[in-house]
Amino acid sequence: MLHLSLLIGLVAFSILAVLIRDLLKSAISLAVASVFLAVLFFEMNAVYAGVFEVSVVAGLITVLFITAIALTRGDGDVVESRRHLAVFPLFFLALAVIDILVMKRLLGRIPAMVNPESGTFADVLWNQRTFDLVGQIGAIFAGVLAVLALFRRGEKDAGHESPRGDAPLAGGQPPAGDAALMGRQPHTGDAALMGRQPQGGSHE
């Protein structure tokens, strides 16, 4: 009974995530669905998968979604078609009926049991699925490089965004008035300096 209620909660929050118009609420519904899925994994004794589901999918991916929504908010409102939202209950009903009919036919065809696995999770992960780990590292690097490439600032953008006052910090030529101010103390002995300047110039 607990298993069935968890499955219903998972599907219900997934549907909410798809149908809610507010993107922030949609992302939070997706996170709640992930929590339901993680509890399902714990219930099926898949502890490591459950931990990953909670920490990575319900945590990290939700943070990524909320960050992206915050960065695109304000000018990103999209009006979805009302017809598609109205048709969804009919679609879901038809899908559920077809699903029940197909699953009834599958009742006699159950996957064959295999011999119980020996060793621990770490043995299976590090010894049997070593190449999966290599692939995971490759996927992470590919993702990081893709994000870096997408957020790279072009030379044109960098030059355009730099204000005039930043030029000395960036190593460029400072404005004439600024250079004079940077070369000496502004308050003490200004008059004396101004008086001596012609003499220094004649020595050189």
Added chain:
Amino acid sequence: MNNMWILNMGFVALLIGVGLYCLLTMRNAVKLLIGIEVIAKGVTLALVAGGFARNSLMLAQCLVITVIVVDVAVIATALALIININRHTKSLDVRKLTKLKG
């Protein structure tokens, strides 16, 4: 055990159906990514349910972890792409992305 596998597979089909509906009908780019996430949830549930039914839960968990890692890389890249697109078009509507249309 067998009935539980059938039950899980029924809900997996529902999740994948909902995700596909989202991908086919929604116009918001972030909503499309949410649809991909829903489909990924269905896939991970199918893997764990299969492992539970076949008594090979360790292997199933390894595959689930791989799926989740690939999923994170895909989502991060796609969200970065969406932010860049939003800067140019000032919208999240995928119908406005017609620059490459012949």
